[in-house]
Amino acid sequence: MNIAIIGSGGREHAICQKIYESPLSKKIYCIPGNAGTAKIAVNLSINLNNFKKVLQVIKFYKIKLVIIGPEEPLVNGLSDFLRKHRIKVFGPNKYAAKLEGSKSFVKYICRKKNIPTAKFKICKNKNDVIQFLKKNKLPLVVKADGLAAGKGVAICNTKNQVLDFSNTIFKGKYKSSKKLVLEEYLDGEEASYFLVVDKETFKFFGTAQDHKRVYVNDKGPNTGGMGAYSPAPLITKKIENKIINKIVKPTLDYLKSKKKFYNGFLYVGLMIKNNEPYLIEYNVRMGDPECQVILPRLKTDFVKIILKTAENKLKRIKINWNKFKSMTIVICSKGYPGKYQNQIKIKNLEKLNLKRNEFIFHAGTILLNKILFSNGGRVLNITTLGNNFLLIRKNIIRLIKKINWKNGFFRKDIGWRVIKKQ
Ligand code: AMP
Numbered sequence: 001m002n003i004a005i006i007g008s009g010g011r012e013h014a015i016c017q018k019i020y021e022s023p024l025s026k027k028i029y030c031i032p033g034n035a036g037t038a039k040i041a042v043n044l045s046i047n048l049n050n051f052k053k054v055l056q057v058i059k060f061y062k063i064k065l066v067i068i069g070p071e072e073p074l075v076n077g078l079s080d081f082l083r084k085h086r087i088k089v090f091g092p093n094k095y096a097a098k099l100e101g102s103k104s105f106v107k108y109i110c111r112k113k114n115i116p117t118a119k120f121k122i123c124k125n126k127n128d129v130i131q132f133l134k135k136n137k138l139p140l141v142v143k144a145d146g147l148a149a150g151k152g153v154a155i156c157n158t159k160n161q162v163l164d165f166s167n168t169i170f171k172g173k174y175k176s177s178k179k180l181v182l183e184e185y186l187d188g189e190e191a192s193y194f195l196v197v198d199k200e201t202f203k204f205f206g207t208a209q210d211h212k213r214v215y216v217n218d219k220g221p222n223t224g225g226m227g228a229y230s231p232a233p234l235i236t237k238k239i240e241n242k243i244i245n246k247i248v249k250p251t252l253d254y255l256k257s258k259k260k261f262y263n264g265f266l267y268v269g270l271m272i273k274n275n276e277p278y279l280i281e282y283n284v285r286m287g288d289p290e291c292q293v294i295l296p297r298l299k300t301d302f303v304k305i306i307l308k309t310a311e312n313k314l315k316r317i318k319i320n321w322n323k324f325k326s327m328t329i330v331i332c333s334k335g336y337p338g339k340y341q342n343q344i345k346i347k348n349l350e351k352l353n354l355k356r357n358e359f360i361f362h363a364g365t366i367l368l369n370k371i372l373f374s375n376g377g378r379v380l381n382i383t384t385l386g387n388n389f390l391l392i393r394k395n396i397i398r399l400i401k402k403i404n405w406k407n408g409f410f411r412k413d414i415g416w417r418v419i420k421k422q
């Protein structure tokens with residue numbers, strides 16, 4: 001069957017690779033893709049806001065299954081549009097995508113269903129902010145309500161910081177947000193829990209921890225993610241049961257009560273404090289770079305899982321995982337997450353002799369006249385599998401040194417928490 005995957009990051013390259021390995025796939029189309037996906041799929045450059053054009057192309061290439069990678073087209077309703085035109089889609093509808101697209105929507109469900117989360121107030125103006133400030137201790141976390149590409153959250157240690165950041169949100173810096181969520185700071189350890197969900201059921205799809213800060217020792221500004229590892233040993237069976245019963249089931253029940261059924265990956269972002277999970281955020285997709293560590297551990301045919309989920313027959317599938325641990329380190333363009341240069345040549349990749357269980361997933365890359373150039377802040381993901389996180393990391397760093405890309409930098413300490421505990 002011909003399959004399309006929408007997106008252009010490391011996540012989408014990892015997904016593309018899994019589709020490529022499946023006996024169920026024929027031709028793969030990546031919209032728009034990157035230099036890595038170009039090797040195993042046909043990249044198509046289409047404006048994703050032009051739904052009609054996307055549909056036209058899907059029909060033209062006889063694409064039978066569409067997987068939507070990133071949040072924006074989901075929040076904009078691309079799934080609904082394609083389904084209306086009888087295309088098989090993996091990814092939640094516009095209503096369910098509000099789980100990522102609106103933080104106040106999630107908090108509303110938390111309140112209604114008694115889901116453990118940070119104490120909060122949805123603020124529409126400065127007065128609301130001041131009221132919450134009066135009753136709660138610092139630090140506090142201010143969050144723009146809508147999508148903000150990871151930039152709409154500030155952890156504030158002073159009242160002035162709270163007021164200043166709130167003000168930038170009310171003034172419209174984050175276009176999708178006219179309101180904000182102000183909440184208490186939770187002091188714990190973060191972990192991510194993944195599920196694949198259809199109308200009838202949901203199944204475990206891995207755990208991971210990522211590293212959002214740009215520099216070693218978790219210093220510097222937040223990024224999309226500098227590296228990740230899977231599994232996350234922090235999520236014990238006991239905590240997993242709490243996540244399912246106290247957080248996931250009530251949320252999916254709420255959507256069901258509205259007759260808006262979830263379909264796709266669900267990313268549950270958690271803070272674990274004294275062995276209790278608190279919901280920090282939902283994402284309505286796989287994580288990036290979490291996907292790059294979870295998918296290489298999957299044994300079951302990926303396309304089969306996706307297809308059955310899109311058909312609401314996930315119940316029939318058993319999902320198996322290999323026994324390996326995995327880690328990815330992201331090579332970024334110097335300057336990221338601030339300003340950086342694009343179109344810097346990347347040599348040496350072709351010379352690498354990757355072994356089994358070693359992968360390079362492209363993110364911000366582009367081929368120009370068959371030559372590989374950088375084309376983004378996060379450029380390459382080097383993923384390897386093994387039995388010991390320290391040895392895995394050493395192997396990744398060995399590969400990065402071989403690539404020796406002069407415009408790149410990376411974090412050498414990915415997995416420090418889990419390595420310390422090993
Ligand atoms: P979010 O977009 O809601 O995931 O927030 C981005 C990041 O801010 C999270 O990954 C956490 O590292 C941090 N964060 C968000 N909310 C809280 C909170 N209530 N307490 C502590 N850290 C938080």
Ligand code: GLY
Pocket residue numbers: 210224225283286287288289290
């Ligand atoms: N790595 C964080 C995310 O995908 O949202």
